[in-house]
Amino acid sequence: MLNIKFLDLLKQQQSIKKELKTGIKSVFKHAKFIMGPEVSELERKLEELSKAKYCLTCSSGTDALILSMMALKIGKGDVVFCPSFTFPATAEAILMVGATPIFVDVSKDTFNLCYKNLVENIESAKRSKLMPRAIIAVDLFGMPANYNKLENIAKQNNLSIISDAAQSFGAEFDSKKVGTLGNITCTSFFPAKPLGCYGDGGAVFTDSYEIKNKIKGLRLHGKGEDKYQIVDVGLNSRLDTIQAAILLSKLSIFEWENNERNRLAKIYNQELKDFFKTPLVPKKTKSVWAQYTLQTKNRDKVINFLKENSIPSMIYYPIPMHLQPAYREYSKNILPKSEELSQEVFSIPIHAYLSESEQGYIIEKLIGLGKLYN
Ligand SMILES: *Cc1c(COP(=O)(O)O)cnc(C)c1O
Numbered sequence: 001m002l003n004i005k006f007l008d009l010l011k012q013q014q015s016i017k018k019e020l021k022t023g024i025k026s027v028f029k030h031a032k033f034i035m036g037p038e039v040s041e042l043e044r045k046l047e048e049l050s051k052a053k054y055c056l057t058c059s060s061g062t063d064a065l066i067l068s069m070m071a072l073k074i075g076k077g078d079v080v081f082c083p084s085f086t087f088p089a090t091a092e093a094i095l096m097v098g099a100t101p102i103f104v105d106v107s108k109d110t111f112n113l114c115y116k117n118l119v120e121n122i123e124s125a126k127r128s129k130l131m132p133r134a135i136i137a138v139d140l141f142g143m144p145a146n147y148n149k150l151e152n153i154a155k156q157n158n159l160s161i162i163s164d165a166a167q168s169f170g171a172e173f174d175s176k177k178v179g180t181l182g183n184i185t186c187t188s189f190f191p192a193k194p195l196g197c198y199g200d201g202g203a204v205f206t207d208s209y210e211i212k213n214k215i216k217g218l219r220l221h222g223k224g225e226d227k228y229q230i231v232d233v234g235l236n237s238r239l240d241t242i243q244a245a246i247l248l249s250k251l252s253i254f255e256w257e258n259n260e261r262n263r264l265a266k267i268y269n270q271e272l273k274d275f276f277k278t279p280l281v282p283k284k285t286k287s288v289w290a291q292y293t294l295q296t297k298n299r300d301k302v303i304n305f306l307k308e309n310s311i312p313s314m315i316y317y318p319i320p321m322h323l324q325p326a327y328r329e330y331s332k333n334i335l336p337k338s339e340e341l342s343q344e345v346f347s348i349p350i351h352a353y354l355s356e357s358e359q360g361y362i363i364e365k366l367i368g369l370g371k372l373y374n
Contacts (some may be wrong), residue, residue: 004349004358007192007310011353012257016249019062023245036241041204042248049251050169053206054212057239058219061166061188063095064202066135068162068184071214074099074133074146076102079125082136082164084320085114085338090138090164091330100130102168103322106334109280111140113294114337121333122157134160137182139168141347142194142261142290143281145171145183151329162186165336166202169195170258170342174284179205189239189247194261194288195254200327214355253352256290260352261289268292270365277344282320292350293318296368298373299346306348314347 013020027036039057046055058064058362074080076098082090084103094101097120100124105117125132137145147161154161160308165171171178179185189201204215209304214232223236265287269278271361277295281287293316298305307315320338322331348362 002310002358002361002363004311004354005351006314006349007351007355009191009196012253016253017092019249019252020246023249026052026076027241027245033241035247036239036244037143037245038248039123039239042239042244046179046203046205047253050177050205052177052179053141054184055179055203055205055206056212056215056219057201057203058215058237059192059202059239060200060237061164061186061190062089062093063204063219063237064186064188064204064208065089065162065164065234066096066189067215067218067235068096068204069134069185070101070232070234071184071211072128072134072160072220076131079128079130079133080134080136081118081121081125082321083138083140084162084322084339085111085317085318085341086138086321088321088324089166089168089328090136094136099133101321101327103320103327103329103330103333103338104126104334105333106140106341108147108277108337108341110143110282111279111341112128112143112145113137113150115146115153117335119153122153122159126157132157132159134162136162136164138164138166138371139171139178141279141287141293141357142168142171143279144168144171144173144178144181144285146154147176150182152300161290165194166190168288169193170254171288172255172286174294180207183208184211185197189243194258194290195247196252197246197250199240199243200249201239201241231329241282241287257352258288261350262287264354265289265292267359268363272366272370275367287371289350291347295341295344295371296346297344299344301373302369303346305369306346308364311365312349312363316347317345318342
């Protein structure tokens with residue numbers, strides 16, 4: 001009997017057991033649990049990996065988004081555009097800095113922002129009393145948005161681009177790596193993300209010296225040159241040294257894991273495309289497949305069938321942000337594609353430790369089902 005896992009962090013842990021032990025042991029030895037040497041070592045490594053000029057780690061992906069908007073002085077009276085079909089943190093961060101979110105629809109092919117709907121929303125926001133300031137583009141399920149299109153739109157409207165790359169670290173668009181695709185890129189090291197630690201963590205990337213300096217202070221209570229000189233109202237938002245050590249150990253398998261998920265995604269796409277709506281990868285785009293997400297009009301039946309056959313699946317996301325009770329006040333638009341997706345999507349296992357026979361079994365079962373329903 002197969003025991004298929006949606007995600008297998010235990011197998012991953014076993015594969016880097018030695019590195020993890022050595023890394024954590026050395027943190028205990030020097031006992032610099034906050035801002036220890038592993039933190040800056042990781043930041044230099046992530047700069048190398050992403051080719052971004054500056055990387056600063058922080059305590060979560062959510063904080064990375066908040067710190068970015070604080071650095072851009074986005075706040076009360078400002079508008080930030082973001083997709084409705086996303087993880088709640090994207091929108092939550094906008095409200096946490098006091099700004100107003102405007103929810104934009106997404107594409108059913110890529111799950112990323114619909115550029116036409118974005119422009120429409122920018123135009124109508126310009127006619128309001130609020131000040132449009134930034135676009136948060138989410139690279140949903142690991143696939144970068146089209147940043148060439150976004151840059152054009154941002155330039156024409158004098159907006160900053162914040163890339164919510166919580167799910168896409170390691171991916172590429174137009175030969176540029178995630179980390180260099182927006183004015184500021186935010187990622188998360190939540191365990192289930194492509195580069196996850198064993199707790200909470202996040203990072204910001206930018207090529208701007210000014211933004212880097214701002215965020216460097218903001219994550220330490222707004223500290224200036226001197227520890228007790230406070231130049232901004234900041235946060236306590238640091239990555240633990242132990243988590244940095246864990247991430248350093250994980251870098252040795254990061255590229256391999258991304259390649260494995262790409263290999264699995266290709267097989268899924270090929271085998272399942274006649275039976276379900278499979279994800280589209282646009283030209284010039286390389287995903288890291290944080291999730292592999294299919295669409296069907298018969299989701300309840302599909303999910304039940306998968307359960308009966310011991311195939312784990314997840315629904316990301318069952319309610320788009322503009323329909324969430326807490327965000328009703330900001331739900332001015334009808335966003336048909338986000339609403340349809342929330343009823344039709346389901347994600348199936350895609351991790352580097354999924355065996356050939358496990359993937360084969362998932363495909364066989366899904367094809368049998370697809371023949372029935374689609
Ligand atoms: C996970 C996630 C976040 C938040 O990251 P945390 O580290 O959990 O705070 C933000 N945006 C998206 C799209 C995410 O998937």
